[in-house]
Amino acid sequence: MNYIRSLLFSILILSIASIVWAADDPAIAGKKLAQQMDDVDNSVDSISSGVMTITRDGKILTRSFDLFTKQIKPNKEEERVLFVFNEPAEVKGITYLEWTYQGTDKDDDLWVYLPSESMTRRISGSSMFSSFMRSDLANEDLKNMDDVEEYTYEIQGSETVDGKDCYILTRTAIKQKDTQYSRQVQWVRKDNLLREKIEYYDKKNKLLKTMYFLTCDKIDGIWTTTKLKIDKADGTSSTVVDWSKIQYNVGLKDQDFEQSRLHR
């Protein structure tokens, strides 16, 4: 009897110890934090306008587009994003549709509609590595911001950035071949769980660029970044993205995100 009691006691102690240990494990805590950050935006759909200003050697390029997003399945298992380009004038009307899937099992789907040819083409392959509209953003930066399952996480500690208390969270892609980064180090505000900045490191572990989240607002009850800036580490280029006309839960339909509707 004493033997069984001792065994039960040992199991209890071990269980408590493992719970305490798990709570302190930076990887588990990191993933939990990432999940919480992802949950900040709990909208079903959204509309916004983006203006991107790219500066290189004092020369400036401006790009503008409207952005539509929709969660198709619960828990962000499947998300659809539609870009409609407005500027420069020569590409006005080109639309870019992206279906993204949570996790690493299924590749995302992309389509582009070219109005002068009245032509829709599916894109596959390695477009994620390339630059988004000649900016300092890569396509994968836009897509993978909140794809929790595709990364491992680790909390490195805390630090105050511009007067804001932040977690330092490192994330590493599980499928290294699908990314050009070896790791990303994020500073996450403790008050609203928005990012304050992200450092991107290349496969040689050299800092490539830093993304700064400059302003944020609470829009329709959701904390939202409204302006961000990306500086290349070598100082050769920078990009500022201004978001405006942001609305959440406006009732976009699933059909609006079908490739067959791109020619509208």
Add this chain to the structure above:
Amino acid sequence: MKAKSYELIESTRQRRARAYVSLLSCLRWPIIILCLMLACLSLYFSRNLVFDNSNESFFEKDDPAVLAIERFRSLFGNDDAVAVAIKTQNVFEYETLVRIKDLAEAIEKQVPYLKKTTWLGNVEYLSGYNDEITAAPLAEKIPKTTQEMNEFKKKAMSYPDYLNTLISEDGKIAIIVLECDIYPKEVKDPRKKIAPAIYSILKRPQFEALDVHLVGAPIQNYETNYLTAYEAIKLGLICLTVQAVLLFYFGRGLRAVMAPIVTIVLSIVYTIGIIGFMGWTLSLMTIMLPAMLLSVCLGDCVHIIADYHRHRDKGEEHIAAMISTIRECMLPCLITSLTTMLGFLSFISTDIAPIRMAGLYSGIGVGLAFILAITLTPVAYLIWPEKKAPKQAPEAKNIWLDAMLNKLVIFSVEHRRGVVVFFTLTTIVCAALFTRLKVETNFIKDLSLDIQYRRDSDFFDSRLGGAMALEIMVDSGRENGARDIGFLTDLEKLQRYAETNPHTKKTHSLVDTIKRVNEALHNEAPGSRRIPENQDKVSESIFFYEMSGGKNLDKELSFLSDVARVHVQTRTMSTAEVKAFIRALDAFIERELGGRLKTQYTGQMAWVASISDHVLTGQVSSLVSAAVSITIMMILALWSLKLGLISMLPNIVPMIAPFGLMWLFNVNVSIVLMVFSSVVIGICVDDTTHFYINFKRNLALNSDYRQALFETILNVGRPVTYTTVSLVLGFLVFALSDVRTTIQFGLLSCGAFIWGWLADLTFSPALLYLLQPLKKTTSVQIATQAPTFEAPKLSS
């Protein structure tokens, strides 16, 4: 009257010489210690030596060539790239591809400052089927089955952009292309770190057996830097040995060998120390520096030693002989050193930076060698004096030499008009031939086939897409103008024209990308590989390429889409061919495209063309500044306008004569040969100086031209002959170089020195006797036999 004033000057010189020798005698040990300390300090600073053989190092920062490459880099990124060619039996085998993939990955991981590493497996492959565009690596996985491999091979060999860039036409050579990122400004010379990192990977056991060939600016720069150091040491040591043997043969014992060698080695060490201390750079132009200083600077020591022995042989005591030596040698040595310095410093008037610096280093070296020669050589003899004045019979070799020299003078004076006409005519003919010489500044073909980089360059020329490239920046003049369909049509015409050149292997521009995107958008339909028919479609094709993962746009189109790049890959071309090619492109734009395209050229071919533009002007400017400054120096040294001008004639002769040799042996004017004439005049004038100063002194004492000429030959004939032999043998060492232009420099210099020696001993007496510039003399009977004299031993 003149003889008396001359005696007065001599007396003043005697007092000064005595004071100087006394000073050296008192301070001989402190001088030795000081020299050793300075040598240690110089060796310490030589740790900081920096080698730079980059294209940019040739020009000023505001030179159009430098501005062009800077513009190119700001528009399209770093143009530095390395091509790693791997020769195999068949690239399309599983194990071979795995090995190449491993190598590419190792390079990508380990080699610094790379932006992108591309090989056949990971190269971007754009395809369009069933309304789906795929922009993906050509092989996500290495094909295993025969069918997969055949399919992979078919795709690889059918895409023109890959051929000779990533795979040879016979499928036996694979190429890994390494594109460099913009180098960080805070890192000192990052380019130099690329080649050693690649070599270190290639030495790993799994890659050691690969037959690899490397080309590209970072490799060329590294190999040239290595060659610079290796050649400088090799040629310097050989020259040192040759000069030591010569000194031993002509000299009197170990001291006559050691004193000059130590003097010159110290002057070289000090020069290198100063270069290191100042943070100056060394280039391929400086590989001749140690050997040249060894050969050129020995003259002062030799004259001092020879004079000392001549006075001892006359029966003077040790200190008295040294005083006499200093009295007679100080001024000629000072003047000859100054004229040689002026010859080298004349390089500063050229527009090519490494040449300017080589002139400065040589000038410093000559100056230091003079200071050391007039201190260390007497000090060596003061510390280690000869016990007694030797009384020796003249050696057979000296009797023969003296007799020959005397006969030369007799001949020159007897046939003075003929001799003058001969030298004048040959010089005019050689000067005329100068205008027919070609300029060649393509450095690669100057390297010996023993050099791996030369062999690798030839390998790329013969088996792949060539080792040279021309980058054309085509400016539309307005933002987004390079996306204009009219502009792109002109750009394509320019490309097609560039491809008509027999040396062109391939061209690439934004037009190729647009045509390829159009083809993919139209499901690879036949005939769809073309520029789309209207502006909207062109704009959308470019945008589509951007959005679909196209990675090359930044390399083909400027940020504001105002400038497009055309890359022209060619076999190695000569400077004349490069310049003709660029002229033809410009003419085509004017003739066929109505001058609509505004072009600017850069890349290796443009460097070659730009350097050549500076070569002829540099040659003329350095030559004129050397000749003018040396003439002024000679007029001052001889204190006679007429004699000074006459003394320059035997210097101009050897300076011009090699042009005839160059024409005869089809030698082109190169960067190294650009300053050849200035070096020759700077060196040849030394012997002329000794001859004319001695002649003037003898004429003042004898008042007779014939007697003065014979006395002069008696005094300086042998030293002049000896220094010429020493120079010729010293410069012959350059024939052992691995760089063709250095060999040419050495051989032509030898020719010039021999010609200069002949001019000194025949043209000078003929001129002086014919013109009699200082005073009139009575007609004399020319002796037909050499006067008898007791010949000094050491070439005096």
